[in-house]
Amino acid sequence: MNAMSVRTQSSEQPAEAAHRAGFACFVGRPNAGKSTLTNALVGQKVAITANQPQTTRHTVRGIVHRPDAQLILVDTPGLHKPRTLLGERLNDVVRTTWAEVDVIGFCLPANEKIGPGDRFIAKELAGIRKSPKVAIVTKTDLVDSKTLAEQLIAIDQMGKELGIEWAQIVPVSATANKQVDLLADLLIPMLPEGPALYPEGDLTDEPEQIMIAEFIREAALEGVRDELPHSIAVVVEEMLPREDRPADKPLLDIHANVYIERPSQKGIIIGPKGKRLKEVGIKSRRQIEALLGTPVFLDLHVKVAKDWQRDPKQLRRLGF
Numbered sequence: 501m502n503a504m505s506v507r508t509q510s511s512e513q514p515a516e517a518a519h520r521a522g523f524a525c526f527v528g529r530p531n532a533g534k535s536t537l538t539n540a541l542v543g544q545k546v547a548i549t550a551n552q553p554q555t556t557r558h559t560v561r562g563i564v565h566r567p568d569a570q571l572i573l574v575d576t577p578g579l580h581k582p583r584t585l586l587g588e589r590l591n592d593v594v595r596t597t598w599a600e601v602d603v604i605g606f607c608l609p610a611n612e613k614i615g616p617g618d619r620f621i622a623k624e625l626a627g628i629r630k631s632p633k634v635a636i637v638t639k640t641d642l643v644d645s646k647t648l649a650e651q652l653i654a655i656d657q658m659g660k661e662l663g664i665e666w667a668q669i670v671p672v673s674a675t676a677n678k679q680v681d682l683l684a685d686l687l688i689p690m691l692p693e694g695p696a697l698y699p700e701g702d703l704t705d706e707p708e709q710i711m712i713a714e715f716i717r718e719a720a721l722e723g724v725r726d727e728l729p730h731s732i733a734v735v736v737e738e739m740l741p742r743e744d745r746p747a748d749k750p751l752l753d754i755h756a757n758v759y760i761e762r763p764s765q766k767g768i769i770i771g772p773k774g775k776r777l778k779e780v781g782i783k784s785r786r787q788i789e790a791l792l793g794t795p796v797f798l799d800l801h802v803k804v805a806k807d808w809q810r811d812p813k814q815l816r817r818l819g820f
């Protein structure tokens with residue numbers, strides 16, 4: 501009898517909202533604002549943003565912790581028409597990610613008309629049946645309300661044409677922090693019920709080495725993107741605390757290789773009398789020190805990995 505009444509009582513009480521945890525990924529053309537949005541949601545710089553397309557090579561996860569939910573963001577590289585083996589690998593990574601996540605956010609910048617690049621992705625999305633898809637209109641701070649309204653209609657239209665049912669269409673501005681929290685509110689109900697998958701405080705499970713490599717790569721590309729668009733890869737070879745340092749003055753030695761494709765590119769990276777490479781080192785060292793909270797000695801070497809974008813062995817070595 502007692503057990504019975506307990507059961508009745510518990511079912512009549514307003515059930516506390518179940519905790520949810522799961523994965524979302526943002527897809528979209530290069531420069532659509534995926535990394536910036538990830539950072540805005542997570543509230544700290546974890547993914548690398550840049551003014552130039554295709555900087556997000558590695559899958560970087562940011563984690564939104566809430567009392568009632570944990571939203572894990574998987575930031576995929578941009579899907580693009582493959583020209584090299586690397587391009588194909590990247591697209592495979594993207595598709596695999598799409599099939600695994602609980603919700604896909606398709607980012608479309610408010611300030612650019614829907615183009616062939618967006619349609620290419622949308623058609624791929626239409627083929628993925630399982631995951632709900634949310635259309636996210638990014639960079640709304642750059643347009644007036646009329647342009648935004650037109651974009652929302654165009655996205656709705658594209659969905660109808662391609663047979664994609666948008667679970668939501670949400671306008672956001674990551675840089676002006678508009679509707680970013682709302683986006684999280686809309687994504688969370690699409691996650692499965694379950695306990696947190698990561699301990700609180702974790703912002704990313706990306707190994708530090710990869711983030712450090714990305715800092716260096718970003719600094720190395722700055723100002724020379726036209727000359728070396730996708731020809732740089734960075735691998736952190738070693739990270740060791742310097743021996744014989746006083747406990748209150750630690751120093752971390754980091755050795756990293758900057759890989760280029762051709763010997764002729766060496767000069768571009770290194771610069772006259774090594775000046776440029778030195779600047780790359782200074783800039784990325786500052787970011788690494790901020791990330792790790794410890795002084796760093798950064799040792800950079802420029803190496804030629806011939807045609808690395810086309811060679812499976814090299815790609816594996818570089819972590820693809």
Ligand SMILES: Nc1nc2c(ncn2[C@@H]2O[C@H](COP(=O)(O)OP(=O)(O)OP(=O)(O)O)[C@@H](O)[C@H]2O)c(=O)[nH]1
Pocket residue numbers: 528529530531532533534535536537548549550551552553554555556577578638639640641642672673674675676
């Ligand atoms: N004004 C404005 N600019 C934004 C916003 N979000 C992103 N941007 C800018 O758009 C550019 C591209 O943003 P990213 O976040 O790197 O784009 P992405 O989609 O991750 O790019 P890839 O890594 O190349 O795929 C950067 O210069 C950002 O500063 C926004 O809400 N408003």
